[in-house]
Amino acid sequence: GENVEQHPSTLSVQEGDSAVIKCTYSDSASNYFPWYKQELGKGPQLIIDIRSNVGEKKDQRIAVTLNKTAKHFSLHITETQPEDSAVYFCAASKSNTGKLIFGQGTTLQVKP
């Protein structure tokens, strides 16, 4: 079945630096790739997503890139701030009725 691998599992950066989290997926039919941010004690929050017909999408300090040939996608956070510290999850889906397959999560720590 579909599998999503996420790396690294933990990431520590200095405030102001960039952070990159990478995911690979196994099912070439996947066409939707969201990223979620989960803060302690809260539910995952959708922060950005990308569909298979585009290669890159930006929203202020965050961006996502997609390489369908290699079956991998990445989250880029620039000018990191302490409030970016959280667990980030990538996911993949091949239908618009749901069934997201999640990666294992990356704990990002931004040091002031």
Next chain:
Amino acid sequence: DAGVIQSPRHEVTEMGQEVTLRCKPISGHNSLFWYRQTMMRGLELLIYFNNNVPIDDSGMPEDRFSAKMPNASFSTLKIQPSEPRDSAVYFCASGLGYEQYFGPGTRLTVT
């Protein structure tokens, strides 16, 4: 928009008791998902509904788990009887098209 509403936020119960978790999805959304999150297994999809109809319940761990969606604005996840290994955070997510929005979760502790 109130977002997805889950109740209770915390539940502590003894092994063998019945537990019912509740979810109110975002108005206008047509999909609803129940997830379980643990340190060991991460985020697992238990079951999802589309237009109130269960589509895929392959993630439901055992017959002790059941879920219903009697109408577009309410869903329940029931565990009967509960066991200590059911302790986890249970999330409900509401969806429209590709996007899913999560509720705050119910932290279940079974002693």
